[in-house]
Amino acid sequence: MPTLAHDIKQTVPFAGPEVEAYLNLQRTADQLHRQTVELLKPHGLSSTGYNALRILRGAGPAGLPCSDVGARLVAHDPDITRLADRLAEAGLLVRDRKPGDRRVVILRISQLGLELLARLDPLTVELARRQLSHLGGAGLESLIRLLEQARHPPIASPTSPSPEKP
Amino acid sequence: MPTLAHDIKQTVPFAGPEVEAYLNLQRTADQLHRQTVELLKPHGLSSTGYNALRILRGAGPAGLPCSDVGARLVAHDPDITRLADRLAEAGLLVRDRKPGDRRVVILRISQLGLELLARLDPLTVELARRQLSHLGGAGLESLIRLLEQARHPPIASPTSPSPEKP
DNA sequence: AAACGATATTTGTTTAAACGACATTCGTGA
DNA sequence: TCACGAATGTCGTTTAAACAAATATCGTTT
Numbered sequence: 001m002p003t004l005a006h007d008i009k010q011t012v013p014f015a016g017p018e019v020e021a022y023l024n025l026q027r028t029a030d031q032l033h034r035q036t037v038e039l040l041k042p043h044g045l046s047s048t049g050y051n052a053l054r055i056l057r058g059a060g061p062a063g064l065p066c067s068d069v070g071a072r073l074v075a076h077d078p079d080i081t082r083l084a085d086r087l088a089e090a091g092l093l094v095r096d097r098k099p100g101d102r103r104v105v106i107l108r109i110s111q112l113g114l115e116l117l118a119r120l121d122p123l124t125v126e127l128a129r130r131q132l133s134h135l136g137g138a139g140l141e142s143l144i145r146l147l148e149q150a151r152h153p154p155i156a157s158p159t160s161p162s163p164e165k166p
Numbered sequence: 167m168p169t170l171a172h173d174i175k176q177t178v179p180f181a182g183p184e185v186e187a188y189l190n191l192q193r194t195a196d197q198l199h200r201q202t203v204e205l206l207k208p209h210g211l212s213s214t215g216y217n218a219l220r221i222l223r224g225a226g227p228a229g230l231p232c233s234d235v236g237a238r239l240v241a242h243d244p245d246i247t248r249l250a251d252r253l254a255e256a257g258l259l260v261r262d263r264k265p266g267d268r269r270v271v272i273l274r275i276s277q278l279g280l281e282l283l284a285r286l287d288p289l290t291v292e293l294a295r296r297q298l299s300h301l302g303g304a305g306l307e308s309l310i311r312l313l314e315q316a317r318h319p320p321i322a323s324p325t326s327p328s329p330e331k332p
Numbered sequence: 333a334a335a336c337g338a339t340a341t342t343t344g345t346t347t348a349a350a351c352g353a354c355a356t357t358c359g360t361g362a
Numbered sequence: 363t364c365a366c367g368a369a370t371g372t373c374g375t376t377t378a379a380a381c382a383a384a385t386a387t388c389g390t391t392t
Contacts (some may be wrong), residue, residue, distance in 0.1 A: 016288070018294040019305040022198060023201060023240065024313040029195030030241045031317055032188060046348080067370065074189065075196045081372055086348095103357045103370045121181070128184040134320050137314055140183040144308045147190040151197055151357070154300050212378080233340065245379070247342055252378095269340045269387045335392080342385070350377075358369075 025150075032131050039127055043120060048077060049087055050124075053117055055094060058107035063108035065098070080107075092116060191316075198297050199283060205293055209286060214243060216290075217251055219283055222275040229274035231264070258282060 013097040014020040036047055045053075055072050056064060077083060084107055085092045089148040090115035111115075133145060180186040191211050211219075221238050222230060232246040243249060250273055253259045258279035264270040275283075301309060 015291045016295070017303065017310065018298040019291055021298050021301075021306050021310050021313070022189045022294045024310050024317075025191075025195050026199060028313045028317050029191050033192060048348090074372080077349080077352080079372095082348080101358070101370090105201045105371065117330055125181045125185055127184070129189045131319065132184040132187050132316055134189075135312060135315060137183065139315070140187050142308060143312045143316070144183065144187050145188070145189050145196045146305055146312070149301055149305070150309070151190075151194050153297065214378090231340080243379080244381080245342095248378080267340090271341065288364070333392100336388085336390085337388105342383105344383080345381085345387075346378105348364085348379075348387100349379085351375085353372105353374085356370085356371075358367105360368100362363105362365080 024034065035127060035131065036124065039123055040120070043116065043121070044090065044110060045116070047074065048083060049092075050117075050120065052080075052087065052107075053092060053109055053113050056107055057114060057117055059109075061108065063096070063106040065104040067104070067108060069107055087113070199299065201293060202290065204294075205289055206286070207325075209282065209287070212257065214239065214249060215258075216286065218249060218273075219254065219275055219279050220311065223275055223280060223283055225275075226252060227274065229262070229272040231270040231272060233270070236274055253279070268308070 008038060014145045016024075033047065040047060040050055051073055052069055055069055059068075066084065070077050084105075085095065088095055092110055094108045094110050096106045096108065098106050132140060132143075180189075195270055199213065202216075206216055217237055217239050225234075232250065235250075236246045238244050248269075250259065254261055258276055259265060260274045261274050262272045262274065264272050298306060298331060299310075
């Protein structure tokens with residue numbers, strides 16, 4: 001008779017509203033993300049690739065170093081090299097060495113990449129609307145505010161253990 | 167002079183609140199998820215594995231078929247076989263054939279698995295609190311409600327294209 | 333009971349993410 | 363100018379996710 005399991009069993013449903021919110025967040029994000037992946041798949045693009053191309057479009061013809069692209073991605077990808085490999089092979093971006101600093105590689109979106117984004121943007125915008133418009137204007141604003149707030153905890157980076165806890 | 171890119175550039179910042187909410191959702195979920203992955207890593211467990219074990223604990227000694235576990239996971243994993251392989255090899259669960267129906271494989275959490283969860287639960291709960299408690303009780307309830315609402319659009323599955331749009 | 337379709341899991345293969353080691357280049361200071 | 367440390371990418375390898383095909387079992391019908 002494992003009292004361990006028995007004790008825990010009691011607390012299973014939800015260990016407080018924070019855990020419930022966390023699980024809802026992951027579940028919802030995953031569900032919506034999968035729909036985006038499905039939308040992008042027939043165009044031969046991953047969601048990471050799509051995000052990278054949008055970042056590069058935002059950077060304009062000046063392009064952006066690999067590291068900057070990696071830092072701005074929603075899911076920080078430490079391996080931009082291979083991501084850029086695939087996008088370059090598909091002709092969606094171009095790679096150049098930075099004139100002043102030969103360490104950095106500048107990524108620029110190509111005309112083909114711009115055209116692909118121009119085709120994809122209406123689709124992803126429409127998808128987001130189908131997914132979320134029923135929350136209403138006030139609901140969306142509230143959700144946005146709460147999510148931003150969640151990403152910015154008041155103190156002490158949550159990854160590092162609290163320095164004292166006697 | 168690519169007017170295509172130029173036109174789009176205007177609309178880049180955010181194509182409406184739904185897109186802004188979507189990106190915030192993905193960004194926030196990814197940030198919090200990575201912290202959970204970091205927390206679990208030293209214990210040799212992936213977040214999917216951790217979720218699967220919690221589902222099995224909730225199922226009790228009766229266990230649960232593979233397919234049921236897959237359906238209840240936050241990120242529906244179509245490949246439970248290999249997930250169960252790893253967890254079984256680590257001694258965290260046991261596999262049995264269902265007596266009445268030899269097609270289905272019943273997964274049961276082991277004593278070792280229960281003990282691991284008992285050690286991990288306080289850590290994940292504390293992490294969730296560090297991540298989200300600053301939203302406050304009202305904020306958390308509001309967030310939970312909005313996320314649940316987001317997962318349940320009023321009509322027409324968002325994955326299938328709307329049947330008519332002339 | 334033999335055959336058919338449905339269900340549940342396994343297996344093989346491709347693809348991408350994760351992690352670490354390595355190489356190149358730059359800036360700085362002896 | 364030479365050496366040293368930091369910054370930036372690249373590459374090799376391990377691990378897991380994604381997808382399709384194959385296998386085994388069941389329930390039902392003929």
